[in-house]
Amino acid sequence: MKKPFPPKDLNETSQSGVELIERITPLLTFKEYPKGSKLLHGYGEEAKSYVITEGMFSIYRDADDLMLVSMKGPALTGFSTFAFNNNATFIKTITPCKIAVLAQGEAEKIIDQHNLWKLLALHRGETLRKLFYFHTSLITPTAYEAIRIQLLLLMNEPEEYRLSIPVESYIRQKTLMSRSGIMKILSQLRQGDYINVENGKLISVNKLPDRY
Template sequence: MDTNSGPDLSTPMLKPTEAINKLIVAFRTESVPVEIKGQDSVIDLQPANGEPRVLLVLEGALNIYRTADNLRFVTAAAPNLFGMQGSPFRYNLYQFRSEKSTVLETLPHSRAVELINEHLLFREVLDFQTYLSDFQAYRTNLLISKSTYQIVRAFLFELEMMPPEQRLRTSVFNYIYEHTHLARSGVMKILSDLRQGEYINIENGKLIAILKKLPHEY
């Protein structure tokens, strides 16, 4: 394994929580609760014969899957927002499914735009849209022309950044597989080698900690 050091630019900017919360405060003056029937309920951002809507994730998380291959694109934890683009094309590319105990509210996209204007939240919208754009570019870059090791390494970093209570409920292999559809044998071999090299601590299939800087190359 190559342990050459250098700046790691493989991850996008941090979620702009302050900007998201300011937008949510403005939107909640008119948003209404979304009825969720259970875990993995599909949430439509553009109901049939209805106006596009903005979705507020107040508690819990949404799992976002690519429609084409059912690959989990991301798990988006609260606080979060979806539907700001108002784009039916984008909505058709992904499917939004609620997690257990997710709390959602919604309002029409047109009214959300009016509230942004009324509260002068243009900077917050720009920060949030930059984050979304960067994250989508990060995911695309991660999964195209990258080795299995580079992909596994990136998802280990994602797991490390999770809140401990969430990380300790998450299977390392399942998390990587659902987001990549990589072959089980290749992923398990890399995880085994990293454990033997004392780079990571995994117990009962869960990531306890990254013990030292992961090599850039396998």
């Protein structure tokens, strides 16, 4: 039987990741970051890892500001790139967030000293599984299919976030498609009663056609 897309846990931290956060949180110093804060993962010796216990944030690709995923704390970022010299992404807070910032070497040292490599390996495995679904959402033959997937992903977001961001803006940040192209398809989907949009926000998605 074909599994539904997107998976319901796509924006959630893995259970192993949550356990890892619980184990290392007492060792860290946290700071409150306001909405709209931008934190780079960085390169080489300046590479950073982040532990987010409260709040919601998005991860973006540094080269073109493509939004990869949005998540809520508790969450980890930058822990899946140990042994690499670059992590060309950054996080941007959607709401105020409570975050601990670690130099990547410091994060590795904590993992090593407290024998947490197994938990980290399990978390990385889950991260790779979710990256597969993310790349699947980008590899689409038509603009409509890309928008269709993003509508389903937006419905999978927490309601408070979904109702705070214009659906067109969400799709544009996730696909880098033109505003006019997105609006044309959204308008036709609304006319066909496939989606319900109020004040630019996505309220509900009915059964979307497979093809446009």
